[in-house]
Amino acid sequence: MLIINCPYCGARPEVEFRHAGEAHVARPAGTESLTDEEVVDRLYFRSNPKGMTVERWRHVHGCGRFFNAVRDTVSDFFVTTYKTGEPKPDLEALKAGAAK
Amino acid sequence: MQPFSAFNLFRRALGGHTSWQAQWRQPSLKSEYDVVIIGAGGHGLATAYYLAKEHGVRNVAVIERGWLGGGNTGRNTTIIRSNYLFDESAALYDHAVKLWEGLSQGINYNVMYSARGVLMLAHTVHDVQSAQRHIHANRLNGVDNEWLSPEECREFCPPLNIAKNIRYPVMGGALQRRGGTARHDAVAWGFARAADALGVDIIQNCEVTAIRRNAAGAVEAVETTKGTVRTKKVGVVTAGHTSVVMGMAGVRMPLESFPLQALVSEPVKPAFPCVVMSNTIHAYISQSDKGEMVIGAGTDVYPSYSQRGALHIAEHTLDAICELFPMFRRMRMLRNWGGIVDVTPDRSPILSKTPVPGLYVNCGWGTGGFKATPGSGNVFAHTIARDEPHPINAPFSLDRFRDGFLIDEAAAAAVAH
């Protein structure tokens, strides 16, 4: 079981959380002029990276709030977690940091 | 290829079994092939076999980064059934079951297909209604599936606990008698041997690192750790790694990869006659011919390539197994392991052409593609050889997401095994 650091409550066991999909998948503006490809890409297509991923979690059995996390999908190591609304971290910089 | 037969077995026994040839060659990679299949799991090997056998395409390489059959093919709990809800799925999975029935003879290799029956338990009123709906839909499609009362379930599977006071009481079950199991390794080895005999080169310990496209955007070569291979057609059959490999050609996929785990017990005498599945409480069990109880769990809740599942997921499954089959409560587990399964939004696979000319993809089998191995290879070979889908896999295109023609077995079953 993983230990996940909720930005509001601190480190808690994985069973308190629910994974909520890839983060920063924004709904494009101007829905009426989008192509089918743009709509379907946001709905169904995911980057599914092997390595650093940016994802949403929800602390369902805790504060109940959504937040974002950067995790390595090979080791499952959580690089960082941060509050919803904060910008997506620079993954290249994080990778360089993790390599040290 | 030396055929397996009673006579040959006897003849080579006289020589102390020293005169058997290797089951397949260890060829070196050529610089050009008509078709390159990436991934030597059951689906990739079956594709190569049917390309050679049914379409006369024999200048084929199957490129595998590890050892053949070492992916999900060699890690799964081998449940075979075809009682899916939708017409498209019933056609695809039943095509596979029909091929399983003659496969050992067809490839002259005993894949130990055993139609011992798959019983899917219902624990809630919703389960009962959903099972009944599946049974009716299956019958309309000519796929066998029948309803058993709790007592009939226990008669079919004597170790089953049908007491009313347990946490998830058994309210009945849907039984597909033609369902069952097959020996996973034998499926990979049998297809490898048969494809090799038809001239297919199986290249192991060779990772594909790039897919090169020409100025018109079409596939022209793949780069591997053993060098560059020119080819006009590439079939990607890499299960959990499909997003990574398709990314090499610049194609995004509607997939997420999750760890799925299984475990086996110490071997015991024959004690369990059939396959029992419970989608509601995530427990899947059968007994292998070696005597081990083969138990499948659910996926982890977050995407990962770590290839091992979380402990609490396995505990949850074992809770269910111990309650449904009290006689296993003191049984020891020998090993557990994980695979990486590629899951689509509608839990149906993708067997399709792609926006890149010459690039084909067979993926998205998620937690339940072993059962489809021969059928998948058969229709995917057709798709590659003719550059158009077989009628059975036409609905399983990549375009279905854009066009809104999902085959939503996810909503139908909650879990697809």
Ligand SMILES: Cc1cc2nc3c(=O)[nH]c(=O)nc-3n(C[C@H](O)[C@H](O)[C@H](O)COP(=O)(O)OP(=O)(O)OC[C@H]3O[C@@H](n4cnc5c(N)ncnc54)[C@H](O)[C@@H]3O)c2cc1C
């Ligand atoms: C624990 C578990 C239990 C399961 N239980 C069942 C079940 O009961 N019934 C059922 O029907 N299904 C089940 N499944 C699902 C089933 O195992 C898969 O759907 C099926 O085996 C997929 O076969 P495949 O040939 O597509 O993939 P795999 O066997 O995974 O083969 C893909 C191959 O591609 C190779 N590869 C990846 N990247 C590269 C690269 N860059 N270059 C070269 N090669 C590469 C991999 O090494 C691998 O060998 C289960 C899966 C798991 C993990």
Ligand SMILES: [Zn+2]
């Ligand atoms: Zn919290």
